[in-house]
Amino acid sequence: MALNKILVAQGGGPTAVINQSLVGVVLEARRHKAIDLVYGARHGVRGIVDENFVDLTQETSHNLELVAATPSSALGSTRDKPDLAYCRKIFQVLKAHGIGHFFYIGGNDSSDTVRIVSEQAREDGYPLRCIHIPKTIDNDLVGNDHTPGFPSAARFVAQAFAGANLDNASLPGVYLAVVMGRHAGFLTAASALGKKFPDDGPHLIYLPERVFELERFLADVKAMYQRHGRCVIAVSEGIHDAGGAPMLAQLAKDLEHDAHGNVQLSGTGALADLLCEEIKEKLGIKRVRGDTFGYLQRSFIGCVSDVDQREAREVGEKAVQFAMWGDRDGSVAIQRTGYYSADFVLLPLADVAGKTRVMEDVFIADSGTDVTDAFRLYLRPLLGSGLPDAYRLRPAPVAKVLNAGG
Amino acid sequence: MALNKILVAQGGGPTAVINQSLVGVVLEARRHKAIDLVYGARHGVRGIVDENFVDLTQETSHNLELVAATPSSALGSTRDKPDLAYCRKIFQVLKAHGIGHFFYIGGNDSSDTVRIVSEQAREDGYPLRCIHIPKTIDNDLVGNDHTPGFPSAARFVAQAFAGANLDNASLPGVYLAVVMGRHAGFLTAASALGKKFPDDGPHLIYLPERVFELERFLADVKAMYQRHGRCVIAVSEGIHDAGGAPMLAQLAKDLEHDAHGNVQLSGTGALADLLCEEIKEKLGIKRVRGDTFGYLQRSFIGCVSDVDQREAREVGEKAVQFAMWGDRDGSVAIQRTGYYSADFVLLPLADVAGKTRVMEDVFIADSGTDVTDAFRLYLRPLLGSGLPDAYRLRPAPVAKVLNAGG
Numbered sequence: 001m002a003l004n005k006i007l008v009a010q011g012g013g014p015t016a017v018i019n020q021s022l023v024g025v026v027l028e029a030r031r032h033k034a035i036d037l038v039y040g041a042r043h044g045v046r047g048i049v050d051e052n053f054v055d056l057t058q059e060t061s062h063n064l065e066l067v068a069a070t071p072s073s074a075l076g077s078t079r080d081k082p083d084l085a086y087c088r089k090i091f092q093v094l095k096a097h098g099i100g101h102f103f104y105i106g107g108n109d110s111s112d113t114v115r116i117v118s119e120q121a122r123e124d125g126y127p128l129r130c131i132h133i134p135k136t137i138d139n140d141l142v143g144n145d146h147t148p149g150f151p152s153a154a155r156f157v158a159q160a161f162a163g164a165n166l167d168n169a170s171l172p173g174v175y176l177a178v179v180m181g182r183h184a185g186f187l188t189a190a191s192a193l194g195k196k197f198p199d200d201g202p203h204l205i206y207l208p209e210r211v212f213e214l215e216r217f218l219a220d221v222k223a224m225y226q227r228h229g230r231c232v233i234a235v236s237e238g239i240h241d242a243g244g245a246p247m248l249a250q251l252a253k254d255l256e257h258d259a260h261g262n263v264q265l266s267g268t269g270a271l272a273d274l275l276c277e278e279i280k281e282k283l284g285i286k287r288v289r290g291d292t293f294g295y296l297q298r299s300f301i302g303c304v305s306d307v308d309q310r311e312a313r314e315v316g317e318k319a320v321q322f323a324m325w326g327d328r329d330g331s332v333a334i335q336r337t338g339y340y341s342a343d344f345v346l347l348p349l350a351d352v353a354g355k356t357r358v359m360e361d362v363f364i365a366d367s368g369t370d371v372t373d374a375f376r377l378y379l380r381p382l383l384g385s386g387l388p389d390a391y392r393l394r395p396a397p398v399a400k401v402l403n404a405g406g
Numbered sequence: 407m408a409l410n411k412i413l414v415a416q417g418g419g420p421t422a423v424i425n426q427s428l429v430g431v432v433l434e435a436r437r438h439k440a441i442d443l444v445y446g447a448r449h450g451v452r453g454i455v456d457e458n459f460v461d462l463t464q465e466t467s468h469n470l471e472l473v474a475a476t477p478s479s480a481l482g483s484t485r486d487k488p489d490l491a492y493c494r495k496i497f498q499v500l501k502a503h504g505i506g507h508f509f510y511i512g513g514n515d516s517s518d519t520v521r522i523v524s525e526q527a528r529e530d531g532y533p534l535r536c537i538h539i540p541k542t543i544d545n546d547l548v549g550n551d552h553t554p555g556f557p558s559a560a561r562f563v564a565q566a567f568a569g570a571n572l573d574n575a576s577l578p579g580v581y582l583a584v585v586m587g588r589h590a591g592f593l594t595a596a597s598a599l600g601k602k603f604p605d606d607g608p609h610l611i612y613l614p615e616r617v618f619e620l621e622r623f624l625a626d627v628k629a630m631y632q633r634h635g636r637c638v639i640a641v642s643e644g645i646h647d648a649g650g651a652p653m654l655a656q657l658a659k660d661l662e663h664d665a666h667g668n669v670q671l672s673g674t675g676a677l678a679d680l681l682c683e684e685i686k687e688k689l690g691i692k693r694v695r696g697d698t699f700g701y702l703q704r705s706f707i708g709c710v711s712d713v714d715q716r717e718a719r720e721v722g723e724k725a726v727q728f729a730m731w732g733d734r735d736g737s738v739a740i741q742r743t744g745y746y747s748a749d750f751v752l753l754p755l756a757d758v759a760g761k762t763r764v765m766e767d768v769f770i771a772d773s774g775t776d777v778t779d780a781f782r783l784y785l786r787p788l789l790g791s792g793l794p795d796a797y798r799l800r801p802a803p804v805a806k807v808l809n810a811g812g
Contacts (some may be wrong), residue, residue, distance in 0.1 A: 054801060055802040069797070163477055166478030169478070171482075268682070269675010289701065295569075295581065299569035299570055390476045393446070402502045
């Protein structure tokens with residue numbers, strides 16, 4: 001008798017909680033008598049075509065719990081974007097190993113892979129259940145209130161800006177930081193949650209949902225600097241001109257393209273450096289500092305939202321339940337049901353696959369450089385408990401003695 | 407009758423715990439009947455010459471405790487480096503306001519300011535007690551086992567590398583991050599504490615205590631990449647050639663100099679970008695990513711060592727005790743007395759002022775690109791409790807079916 005096997009894999013950029021979803025699948029699968037073996041593919045779809053499998057059935061529950069709390073993809077990931085031929089190969093391997101259920105944790109590219117593999121199995125008449133499990137710090141999956149991984153990355157960004165604002169208030173000048181997010185500005189907008197007092201930064205937020213104009217940017221910075229004597233700015237790596245060309249493309253000599261044909265935006269400090277030079281040169285401000293949060297925002301260990309951890313675990317669990325008790329393939333999605341409460345549904349793969357959500361207009365202030373209260377209300381519960389807070393001394397000025405008239 | 411006043415100020419780069427020292431001074435001063443008023447200067451020595459004082463006597467103990475737990479300098483800081491004329495001005499203001507005790511929290515430049523002001527008061531016959539309170543994430547104050555602020559920054563760096571290592575293991579390639587520290591490599595070396603398993607990164611650590619040679623660097627990276635299929639690298643912003651010229655100076659067009667005449671190393675991603683380009687071009691490795699930790703490492707809110715918090719509080723308290731019960735000016739220093747336990751002494755200002763400690767040879771491996779166990783033993787207790795840990799799945803490979811011979 002053939003053993004009933006399931007396969008789980010992780011794709012795309014790692015997050016702080018993607019292992020929660022992996023462990024959610026593995027532990028939930030252990031509850032189901034119809035499942036004998038739980039395989040994991042190393043490095044996503046690449047590991048499937050290479051038949052690079054590990055047997056997760058042999059892993060202890062205790063170690064699984066420890067791995068769940070560890071950021072980044074424990075099985076490894078890949079940037080491969082499978083075309084039809086690649087997906088056929090995936091299907092052939094799944095069939096050869098007698099895999100009955102395929103769970104793929106990833107973003108919108110990964111959901112498209114699941115969709116194609118699902119179609120291949122149907123065409124072939126092979127009984128394969130395919131479930132996509134959501135994951136992306138960009139929060140750009142349609143049909144989801146938010147995606148696992150985003151809340152923890154957003155928490156990092158909010159905490160980073162809360163600290164950078166204090167630093168900038170202590171040594172005034174212009175501070176600019178570039179945040180990940182090619183098309184969706186959710187993560188950059190999360191910087192606003194680091195703000196407590198009315199004059200706190202970020203004073204300006206630049207999102208890919210709005211056209212970036214260098215002249216307007218410089219005028220904004222000048223005005224804020226004049227008002228506060230300092231200026232903290234959050235900039236999405238994906239800011240672009242009216243024609244859609246990334247600002248980074250307008251300065252870098254050698255642009256690296258990834259397997260998806262996209263310009264490589266992360267892993268370089270060039271955008272922050274360029275914008276800082278513009279501010280120094282055009283506005284004559286001396287102290288201008290630029291940071292690029294880079295990989296820290298998705299892989300920093302020890303800055304995780306407990307809400308995100310719990311939900312990432314649950315989408316993994318629900319994926320197995322949908323597969324075992326449902327009668328269709330699909331993409332697990334998080335939907336908000338209260339303030340704050342969430343539930344999980346299974347969406348048709350075609351509804352999610354390859355589509356990109358961007359920030360809704362209701363979340364962006366009319367100025368285009370700030371968020372709305374609707375966004376604050378949306379994001380705050382996702383950041384979880386124990387968020388550090390910033391406090392100030394209350395002013396109690398002492399009269400001058402030497403320059404009493406000054 | 408004149409009121410007995412003390413003045414406290416914060417200088418140099420902010421840290422995560424510098425407000426603990428401030429609050430240590432204020433709360434300890436309240437215990438002493440000989441002190442009537444506690445003044446704070448806004449923005450360090452700049453606030454003194456501008457007579458920009460606040461009365462901290464009017465602050466509640468409760469808010470002081472909350473401010474103590476908030477990173478960055480609550481009074482504001484400055485990069486001014488006072489010369490003799492500037493120090494005379496400081497002294498004139500202190501005298502005009504009838505300040506009897508001057509406490510300055512800062513690094514080695516700040517200690518030198520305290521030394522000169524102390525000398526001015528003695529020359530003038532004015533009874534002023536001057537105490538320097540240590541603070542610097544660079545850990546480069548002589549006479550100290552370590553300096554408040556360093557343990558929390560080191561914890562951030564260790565956690566950042568622990569996460570970056572997991573990210574790099576998931577999507578293999580070369581990852582390089584630039585860490586603060588112009589002359590002393592302590593903070594860069596802290597990256598080694600993010601390492602758990604023998605094949606974890608950082609695989610290479612470049613410190614300003616050793617000469618940086620680009621050719622050797624490329625050979626090191628090539629060898630590590632061949633051994634592990636990936637490579638995680640920690641680089642100090644202060645790396646320099648045999649002549650002492652910063653590597654950054656060999657590439658940047660416009661070099662900004664600070665008030666101390668030093669080339670501006672922080673607040674730009676240029677060094678990481680340059681080194682990444684060299685690796686891509688010379689070694690032909692495709693996935694090479696560079697981050698610059700920038701201001702996050704000193705101002706991130708929510709990544710603080712409890713040991714650091716406690717000690718930073720204590721140096722502030724001890725400063726007041728030394729001032730009130732001792733008979734001399736000086737610099738408070740932390741000395742290690744056990745494993746792990748610390749005590750506080752008052753060193754003569756001239757022993758600390760303007761001097762720079764670098765990493766002792768016993769902390770640097772013979773290879774020059776790693777730390778020793780002596781360094782691990784030195785640093786680990788300072789990082790504090792609750793340090794997040796990383797876990798892995800245990801390998802249990804599954805036999806191939808399609809490519810059984812492959």
